[in-house]
Amino acid sequence: MDWAARAYxxxxxxxxxxxxxxxxxxxxxxxxxxxxxxxxxLNGGGALITVGNVFSSGYGVDELHSLLVHExxxxxxxxxxxxxxxxxxxxxNVFAESTVPCRAAIMPWTACAAxxxxxxxxxxxxxxxxxxxKQISEAGFAHESVxxxxxxxxxxxxxSIDAQLRLRSAGxxxxxxxxxxxxxxxxxxxxxxxxxxxxxxxxxxxxxxVNTFRAVVIDGSQNVSMPDDLFGPxxxxxxxxxxTPEGEVDGYxxxxxH
Numbered sequence: 001m002d003w004a005a006r007a008y009x010x011x012x013x014x015x016x017x018x019x020x021x022x023x024x025x026x027x028x029x030x031x032x033x034x035x036x037x038x039x040x041x042l043n044g045g046g047a048l049i050t051v052g053n054v055f056s057s058g059y060g061v062d063e064l065h066s067l068l069v070h071e072x073x074x075x076x077x078x079x080x081x082x083x084x085x086x087x088x089x090x091x092x093n094v095f096a097e098s099t100v101p102c103r104a105a106i107m108p109w110t111a112c113a114a115x116x117x118x119x120x121x122x123x124x125x126x127x128x129x130x131x132x133x134k135q136i137s138e139a140g141f142a143h144e145s146v147x148x149x150x151x152x153x154x155x156x157x158x159x160s161i162d163a164q165l166r167l168r169s170a171g172x173x174x175x176x177x178x179x180x181x182x183x184x185x186x187x188x189x190x191x192x193x194x195x196x197x198x199x200x201x202x203x204x205x206x207x208x209x210v211n212t213f214r215a216v217v218i219d220g221s222q223n224v225s226m227p228d229d230l231f232g233p234x235x236x237x238x239x240x241x242x243x244t245p246e247g248e249v250d251g252y253x254x255x256x257x258h
Contacts, residue, residue: 001025003106007069010104014096014176015076017184021045023075025068040074047071062111069107070097076183081191086147087133087217088197091154094119095162096176098155099231109234109256116155116231117253123152124242124251132220150217156224157217163230164205178204194218226252233257 004025012020024046040047049071073096079089098119102112123129128136128146139146162175182200186192201209215222228237231254240253 003065004068004072006106007065007101008072010100010106011069011073011076011096014100014104015180015183016176017180017187018076023047023072025049025072040071044075047074062107062114065101065107066097066111066115069101070094073097073100078183078186080193081186082193085133085194086136086150087154087157090151091217092158094151094155095158099159099162100176102234103232112231113235113254113256116235119152119155120251120253121242122148123156124249125244127246128220129153130220130223133218135220149220153217153220153224156226156230157213159230160225160227161201161205161209163227163232166232167229230254 008023009020012018022045026046027049030050047068049067070093073093074089077089077093077096079085098112098115101107102109122145126145126149128139128143128149131139131146131149133150136146136149141147158175165178166172166174179200182192182196198210198213201213212222216224226237230237234257235254236257237252238255240251242249242251
């Protein structure tokens with residue numbers, strides 16, 4: 001719980017718009033294999049993590065810490081006013097989960113690289129990696145590999161916006177900094193929808209950024225750009241051949257720079 005409190009402080013500092021309201025973290029242990037998941041919501045004041053007596057192979061402390069960060073980060077990421085859209089509610093959240101704790105030095109960069117690579121594995125192995133959000137939604141929860149595409153695709157997309165903003169500001173201003181006024185306005189009762197995100201990227205990066213967003217995130221007709229500095233100087237991109245149900249796919253992984 002001490003580590004979770006440090007993670008909560010790191011998220012509060014990085015998002016910078018809610019302060020540090022009281023938060024209840026509940027961990028439920030059941031005599032079953034671990035679900036390795038949890039539940040939380042925007043400004044909900046808490047999260048529920050369910051664990052069991054058997055974890056997946058390779059599941060350790062860093063993986064549990066990432067899960068805690070993911071669920072707590074929902075407190076700040078939230079959702080669109082009209083409802084939960086996975087490209088934002090989960091994609092933005094996974095981006096925060098995969099960067100904030102390592103930038104705050106409460107997790108090693110090897111852990112963030114592992115989290116990013118786990119998402120990339122889900123992305124490359126899914127037949128839905130270039131499906132539209134409409135197709136993904138129609139596939140439903142029965143197709144887990146398809147359902148998780150917006151998590152990874154969103155993570156990559158928001159990381160690309162973060163990288164562009166940092167480049168333009170010589171590292172002084174990233175995505176969470178730039179989004180702070182929008183998050184604060186939503187907290188105060190303003191609506192926050194897809195059109196508001198599009199207006200934001202148009203202001204920050206130009207009109208063509210809206211077309212890129214729609215092609216990459218909404219339509220799935222274009223792969224997200226993955227430059228070497230996508231996640232900053234602490235991680236480096238390496239070429240990697242992913243084994244998928246359809247055969248091997250050329251792609252990338254990220255490694256910590258030691």
